[in-house]
Amino acid sequence: xxxxxxxxxxxxxxxxxxxxxxxxxxxxxxxxxxxxxxxxxxxxxxxxxxxxxxxxxxxxxxxxxxxxxxxxxxxxxxxxxxxxxxxxxxxxxxxxxxxxxxxxxxxxxxxxxxxxxxxxxxxxxxxx
Numbered sequence: 001x002x003x004x005x006x007x008x009x010x011x012x013x014x015x016x017x018x019x020x021x022x023x024x025x026x027x028x029x030x031x032x033x034x035x036x037x038x039x040x041x042x043x044x045x046x047x048x049x050x051x052x053x054x055x056x057x058x059x060x061x062x063x064x065x066x067x068x069x070x071x072x073x074x075x076x077x078x079x080x081x082x083x084x085x086x087x088x089x090x091x092x093x094x095x096x097x098x099x100x101x102x103x104x105x106x107x108x109x110x111x112x113x114x115x116x117x118x119x120x121x122x123x124x125x126x127x128x
Contacts, residue, residue, distance in 0.1 A: 035121060040112025042121055044104045045097065048128045053094045053102045054078040060123030066090060088113075090120060 035044040046053060054073050057080050061068055069089075070081040078094040093105040104124070106117040 035118070037112075037114050037117075040107055040110075042106045042112075042114065042117035044106075044121060046102050046104055046125065046128060047100060048102055049100055050074075050076060050078055050094050050096045050102050052128065053104060053124070054080070056124045056127035057092050057094065059127045060120060060125075061090075061092075063123050063126075064120065066120075090116075092120070092124075 035042055037043075048056070051073075057078065058068065058071070061080070061082050066082040066084055068080060068082045070079070072079040076096040078092075080092045082090045082092075084090065088109045090109075091107045095103045095105075097103055104121065106120050108116045108120070
């Protein structure tokens with residue numbers, strides 16, 4: 001029984017390391033709030049509620065002259081989409097982790113643009 005359980009844990013760990021989730025688990029376990037670039041998306045944890053992050057998203061996009069094309073919001077999630085002047089799309093999701101912490105996910109274009117995503121993140125965090 002013990003060998004079977006150890007094998008299952010080993011397989012789960014192998015799965016997490018191969019799927020890229022290990023970086024997320026290590027970052028979450030260490031309590032870091034750094035950004036992670038994963039599969040074309042910038043993912044970051046910020047110390048603010050979803051309503052506050054939602055307002056910061058709109059203000060940050062306005063500062064960068066990104067036109068908001070879709071804006072969905074409730075107290076636990078926010079989804080904001082916009083478009084650059086050159087028609088590249090940006091998608092920003094905010095998801096509540098708890099009452100004062102939010103997971104922020106930013107994607108620019110189809111495949112992602114790390115530098116632009118980081119610029120958008122910086123513009124958002126300016127209002128937090």
